[in-house]
Structures are given as structure tokens and as C-alpha cells.
Amino acid sequence: DAKTTQPPSMDCAEGRAANLPCNHSTISGNEYVYWYRQIHSQGPQYIIHGLKNNETNEMASLIITEDRKSSTLILPHATLRDTAVYYCIVRPEYQGAQKLVFGQGTRLTINP
């Protein structure tokens, strides 16, 4: 079973920041938080990951709470092309089972 909980759907206006929450209250100390997204009929696309510090790249920012029990993915200026299902996943890096366990994700719709 997935170790994360996400809202099933969210809407955001084009040009605004999209903030996607994720709860991972049972996360272990060696587990990273990964975010992927899947645009219709495509394979999952890696967005960002982090352990405990906030991270930023060209696609998004990841804010992890101090107790690491939840995180937020931020798309700073959402476009129509950001409409997708977003998955939050926790997994250890280079330890034991390497598989990704996907939940249902959040279906984000960007509205014009």
C-alpha cells in the first residue's frame, strides 16, 4: 500500500501557483519524498525529490515540514500543460526494495 495520502482532485487557474499537498505521517528517517506527474497517455515524469530540506528546480519547489510528516509541491506559475495526475511517493534511496509504490495521486486541472 502507498504510504502517502493526497486529495483526489484539485483545480487551479492558469498563471497562479498550484500547491499540491501530501501527507506521509509514517515516513521513516531514510525515506525520501518523490513527486512524479503523468500527463494523459504518457509515462510518469519525474519532477523533484527531497529528504528534509526544501528543494527547487526548474519545474517546481518542494516544501517538507520540519517533522517530515507532510509536504507540498508548488508549481509557481501553472500553465494548461501542467494538467496531469500528480503522485507523491516515499521511498528509501539505494536501500532494499527499489520499487516505487504509487497511490491514486491528485488530478490537477489548470483552468484558462
Add this chain to the structure above:
Amino acid sequence: GAGVSQTPSNKVTEKGKYVELRCDPISGHTALYWYRQSLGQGPEFLIYFQGTGAADDSGLPNDRFFAVRPEGSVSTLKIQRTERGDSAVYLCASSRPPGQGTDTQYFGPGTRLTVL
């Protein structure tokens, strides 16, 4: 550089037939994964290779499913006696070797398998 590629992109077969799905990982990636995604669901893990050997095949649903990676690069997922319930998108992902940076998994576009 080139990403993960999968062929065919679509495969339609009849119940009871045998199918092979191919995955070409990113060059230099020693780890390769297969996932299956049913309509409306997130991807589900099938099998993971580190080099030529299957390090974890716990996700294969039954003995009709088998995967190989004989030279540590290209992998083939083989399904015998296909059933209608095998209809899904089959996804492949690859990642770098341990010690060469993050082991982030990068996915291919998938093969959509339809069993009639």
C-alpha cells in the same frame, strides 16, 4: 540524450496468445523496472533488474508473466496465454547504478496492451 523507449506503443492480441514487450533503458542505467497500469489506477510494480538478474520479482502476478534482460541493457516482458485482465499499459523505467548520483527512475511512454 535519449530517454527510455518501449516498443510497440500499442499491441492488440487475442485471448490465449503470447506477447513480448520490449524496453530500451537510458544508456548507462543498470537498473530497470517494469510496472503495469490499469485504467484509472496508479502504476503497480512488477519486477526490477539490477544488471542481468532480477533483484525483485515480487510484483509479477502469476507464472504467465516472465521478464529477461540477458545482456544487462534491453529487457523483454513476456506474457503467455494472455487473458482479458492483462489489458493495461505496461511501463518501463530505468535508473543509474548505485554510487553514480541519485537513483531516480525515469519512465518510458509505455506499451498499451489490449487483449480481446
